[in-house]
Amino acid sequence: MSTPSGFFIPDLWAHCPYPAIYHPNGDAVVSESDEWILSRCTGISPSLRRELPHLMSGQLAAFCYNSCSDERLRLVCDFMITLFLMDDLSDEFKTKETEVLMDIVMNAMEEPNFYRPGITNGEKHPEVEPDASKLSRDYWARMRAGAGPEVQRRIISGVKEYLIAVRQQADDRRTGNIPELEKYIEHRRMSSGCRPLFHIIEYSLDFQLPEEVVNHPLMVRMMDCVNDWVAFSNDIFSFKVEYSRGDKHNMVAVMMERYKLNIQSSFDRVAALCIEAMKNYRECKAEFPSFGPEVxxxxxxxxYVMQSWMSGSLAWSFVTPRYLGPRRHEIRKTLWVDLTNQRLRSANGA
Structure with missing residues (x-):
């Protein structure tokens, strides 16, 4: 297949009715969080350590959780950058190593008071505590002190689900597997990390929703809609980077490979799914029943925070250099992404 010259990013802003608002003290809080992770990540690869300051995940948190206190935003920033780090570490690992990483992180959340090496599929965990465990024990010990028991349970469950999806993604990357669209959507809702990040909304706002609210079919549907908007739009923005390294865990790649669409038609199809998700979210919200004034x-x-996720993730995609590089501000104006100098690699790095 010939290399495409480029593509236009669909204008999703035209379909997002929610403003992107940045937390008033976001930069100061983000700076503290960046110092936190750099001071604790002593064992990761030099290349990944160099990338951490440019990740700017804290700015994403400041866009999405703009209504919470500084103290709670700080924990959200720490949590979010740790999830991003898990994803980036999995890019460097083989499937077996990713399984070890998953168990180490879950052990840290289940017992945050001390590191206890375990065994995964017959392989002993390191005697010296890995950075992933240190980070997880640190943020979770602080977060659970201010979260209700059901919120804690949901967060732990969401992190576990996310790590299982990351493991599957690593396996798909190794084998070159490209799933069917419906299976991809199901998996992407887990690998996006949105579910645990939505579960910490309650922590960020210092309340615990009743179970009948969280489990209400319309709330479940709304969370899926926001997840789809965030994950699918991220696939649009991250396509250039993933295309260059042959990573096909991306809905645009699924459209091109499974449905034989050209590159622009693939982007337009993904954008249509984002627009549909926004429409469905708004319809569900309008139909949501009352649970009394306080609830x-x-x-x-x-x-409001979920809506901030939809607008904030769009804004952040042009703030971070992670996906669109140094020309991101120009791309924000023109929406054109040039691929003429892009070198395509296969999924196994060839």
């Missing part, structure tokens, strides 16, 4: 106010605050 309704909490639901509205919760939905």
């Amino acid at each position: 309704d106010a909490q639901i509205e605050a919760y939905c």
Whole structure:
């Protein structure tokens, strides 16, 4: 297949009715979080350590959780950058190493008071505590002190689900597997990391929603819609980077490979799914029942953060150099992404 010259990023802003608002003290809080992770990540590869300051995940947190206190935002920033680090570490690992990483992180969350080496598939965990464990024990010990028991349970479950998806993604990357669209959507909702990041909304706002609210079919549907918008739009913005390294865990790649669409038609199809997700979210929210004044106010605050995720993730994609590089501000104006000098690698790095 010939290399495409480039593509236009669909203008999703035209379909997002929610403003992108940055936390008033975001930069100061993000700076503290960046210092935190750099001071604790002593064992990761030099290349990954150099990338951490340019990740700017804290700025994403400041866009999405713009209504919480500085103290709670700090924990959200620490949590978010740790999830990003897990994803980047999995890019460097083989499937077996990713399984070890998953168990180490889950052990740290289940017992944050001390490091306890375990065994994964017959392989002993390192005697010296890995950075992933240190980070997880640190943020979780602080977060659980301010989170209700059901919120804690949901966060732990969400992190585990995310790590399982990361493991599957690493395996797909190794084998070159490209799933069917429906399977990809199901997996992407887990690998996006949105589910645990939505579960910490309650922590960030210092309340615990009743179980009948969290498990209400319309709330579950709304969370899936926001997840789809965030994950699918991220696949649009990250395509250039993933294309260059042959990583096909991307909905645009699924459209091109499975449905034989050209590159621009693939982007337009993914954008259409984002627009549909936005429409479905708004319809579900309009139909959501009342649970009384106090809980309704909490639901509205919760939905505000999810809406901030939809607008904030768009804004952040042009702030971080992670996906669009040094020309991201120019691309924001023109929406054109040039691939003429892009070198395509296969999924196994060839």
